[in-house]
Amino acid sequence: xxxxxxxxPAQTAAFMAKRRSRNLALGLVLGALVLLFFGITIVRMVxx
Amino acid sequence: MAVSISTVAxxxxxxxxxxxxxxxxxxPRVMSLVVFSxxxxxxxxPGHLNxxxxxxxxxCVAVGAGAAGALNQWYEADIDALMKRTAxxxxxxxxxxxxxxxxxxxxxxxxxxxxxGLAVGWLAALILAGSIxxxxxxxxxWLKRRTPxxxxxxxxxxxxxxxxxxxxxxxxxSALPWFMFAIIFLWTPPHFWSLALFMEADYSxxxxxxxxVTDGAAATRRQILLYSLVLVVVSIVPWALGLAGWIYGTxxxxxxxxxxxxxxxxxxxxxxVAADMGPEKRLFKFSLLYLFMLFAALVVDHLALT
Numbered sequence: 001x002x003x004x005x006x007x008x009p010a011q012t013a014a015f016m017a018k019r020r021s022r023n024l025a026l027g028l029v030l031g032a033l034v035l036l037f038f039g040i041t042i043v044r045m046v047x048x
Numbered sequence: 049m050a051v052s053i054s055t056v057a058x059x060x061x062x063x064x065x066x067x068x069x070x071x072x073x074x075x076p077r078v079m080s081l082v083v084f085s086x087x088x089x090x091x092x093x094p095g096h097l098n099x100x101x102x103x104x105x106x107x108c109v110a111v112g113a114g115a116a117g118a119l120n121q122w123y124e125a126d127i128d129a130l131m132k133r134t135a136x137x138x139x140x141x142x143x144x145x146x147x148x149x150x151x152x153x154x155x156x157x158x159x160x161x162x163x164x165g166l167a168v169g170w171l172a173a174l175i176l177a178g179s180i181x182x183x184x185x186x187x188x189x190w191l192k193r194r195t196p197x198x199x200x201x202x203x204x205x206x207x208x209x210x211x212x213x214x215x216x217x218x219x220x221x222s223a224l225p226w227f228m229f230a231i232i233f234l235w236t237p238p239h240f241w242s243l244a245l246f247m248e249a250d251y252s253x254x255x256x257x258x259x260x261v262t263d264g265a266a267a268t269r270r271q272i273l274l275y276s277l278v279l280v281v282v283s284i285v286p287w288a289l290g291l292a293g294w295i296y297g298t299x300x301x302x303x304x305x306x307x308x309x310x311x312x313x314x315x316x317x318x319x320x321v322a323a324d325m326g327p328e329k330r331l332f333k334f335s336l337l338y339l340f341m342l343f344a345a346l347v348v349d350h351l352a353l354t
Contacts, residue, residue: 014064015064017066018064018065018066021066021067022065022066022067022070024067025066025067025070036104036107036163039100039104040100040101040104040163040166040167043098043100043101044167
């Protein structure tokens, strides 16, 4: 792997943009999972 | 001059994947059919499932199908790189590493089965696990590179979702979902062989023994006609046995007739180059419409007549 200090400015910008996009998507997925498990818990509790 | 981020080459060993690449790993177009067929079974099944749990069941089927798609792409990256249609997928294009794809697929598979089991029911979870394993192990690893019957047996993997949807509601599996299974199972060969006919060069280059590659176009067209005939007959059986009403019966009769018209068009075509394979391309597109319309009719029939 090339040392990040040797990346071109374009490569650094591209890496940051892609990482930001991945992290945003992961955050949304984790938030959705919290809501999903909360919903399942409520529904199952009501059913019981 | 501004440099487009998507055109910048990633340094070796660095992931330049974004969320779209992970989404592409899920094979979203295949997922839509899987979700639709399981949702139709879920709507048609007798009994009641809480609306939120029904949503969870469909979500688990979608994620499970996506996991199977990711694991399929993980295993097939070498042949995907050789085919024009698949060369730009995230793995052969180098945007996602093999290890990342494997971990992503396994995590989604385990997660979808576990949530299905805990939230909805363990029979539905068991069938979901079986369908993922069937697609990855039986179809992708075992059959796809070994036999021209890969699509025939592998078709079962895509046929499981109605069983899952039905089991999610009732906790068991009765005759109608098995007919839905049979319809998807018999629909798969004409659908994929028509694609394989006009993509034959790609499959041949990648060394995938699809029927047009091993047995030629004429034999494939004959098999398409035979499977189409059996598909059309089996599609009408649920109505004949009283498992579905006249809306489904009428729809399947009309759609079946149109399917046979397309299949006969393919059978009579003698083209050897993709550019002249209009009937094959039309059958490929119509077969998608056929399955969606058939299952939609089953749901409408159930909602209208019960």
